[in-house]
Amino acid sequence: MIKTYNKILIALAATAILGSCDKTLDTPPDSRTELDTPEKIQKLLISAYPGASVYWVNEMASDNADYNGDAFTAYDRFHVQSFLWQDITEASNDNTYEIWSKHYGAIGTANAALEAIAKLGNPVNLDAVRGEALMCRAYSHFVLVNTFSHAYNNTTSKTDLGIPYSDKIEKDLITKHERGTVEETYARIKADIEEALPLISDSYYSQPKFHFNVKAANAFAARFYLYHREYDKAITAASKALGADARADLRNWDALQKLSANNFIKPNAYISKDEKANYLLIDAVSSWGYCHGPYRGGGRYSYTKYIADNEATNSSGPWEDYALLNFRAMNYDANIKKMISYKIGAYFEFTDIINKIGYVHSVQTIFTADETLLTRAEAYALKGDVDNAAKDMLTFYGNYTIKKNITKQKILDFYKNTAYYKHDVPTPKKALNVDYALTADQENMVHAVLHMRRILTMHEGLRWNDIKRYGMVIYRRLVQNNEVGIMDEMKVDDPRRAFQIPKEIIGAGMTPNPR
16 A cells, blocks of 8 residues: 555554654654663664665666556556656655655664764763664665665765765754765764674674674665775675685575575565575565565566576576576466566555555665675775675576586676677676776776676666666666667766655755756
């Protein structure tokens, strides 16, 4: 059930977490609750994880979807706007207002916890709680800046619009918030991460996979440092998350592939809190599981066999034939175009079972061992250490594929001999448009990482961040009757690479993104 705008405000007011613009970005979770004990503060942080997902909007904006013609149905108007790179105005559990308000709501909770800890004198017995609060605050800002701003780089981030960084509970009813720059936003995220990391501890969690445990915190730090182009720090953080032998934490993809395709058997296994590869899980209100999943709705704009076979989950690579991949996408219904890497379920929860009222949600694997290994491989490649990048990729291939005789040279040769993508002759290799130089071996190893991350995180939104970070040119294609046509093109400097901030926030006075 899609919540209306008024219902959202009522729900947010009920918990006193209000996301807004020039009024307040965040307020304490409940002014009637005195956060005067460690137990109360610790319990509060359950709400410092945003119950919103960027999966849907990121996947639709990326090259993981094509237009299949009007013989198929769109899920809703939000689905249409997301695919067509339009500013989002439609109500949805997954729209940009939900992303904005719920992430700032989580930030508000983190700030309330930090303020309460400070009032208690920052006691040592609350160090781990303070570390978690700081990490939660950094994470929500990181998602927001990568959603509503352009990717970090060394040239334009000094002037590109960032997002307001909230580090305190607002005391005044009306407060002017400036967006600052991407560079400034990243600097403040970095400060929070680096203050938090030494404080994080697994000792007080009853459900560590739903909190910033030590592995999750370091995996987040690794991704941040990779995006921030601090490659040595990314490698160090990823190594702390992965431990001495990364293979110990990697997912058993072959076992997952062999599970029944019925019901939610695969998604349940994928998101299990007992799965060692899962470092951080977040539950989000989201209908994405319905739109991309094995259902009739949503087929008009979707991940298709054409993309899968030529570019992603069912494509060839250094592993040779796609059948040698341990996990592949499937088509669950011959009457729809969708290919599905079945990892994300849609779980409907009734709030009123008599009237059949409720909401749909899904559990997201925010950080995993497998993706953290790719993060480290990419950092090695960009640093110029292609040998160690290859070692990480060979570890990854050894787990994700059946092919056992892949070598560094085979990786480099495959991408060297692969033509750059054209809209009507697709390949996994898109041209990189970056503001720094790469050797041929560096570039080819980066292509290996990007190809594998696209396969690994299909339906999970990270591909869009890679498109932005590497300046890939992508298209809105109509693929129908064995013909491919271009509807639109997103060039390197396209302002739509930063989603427009919500219309409600613009209406309150926030500076919009250029269009």
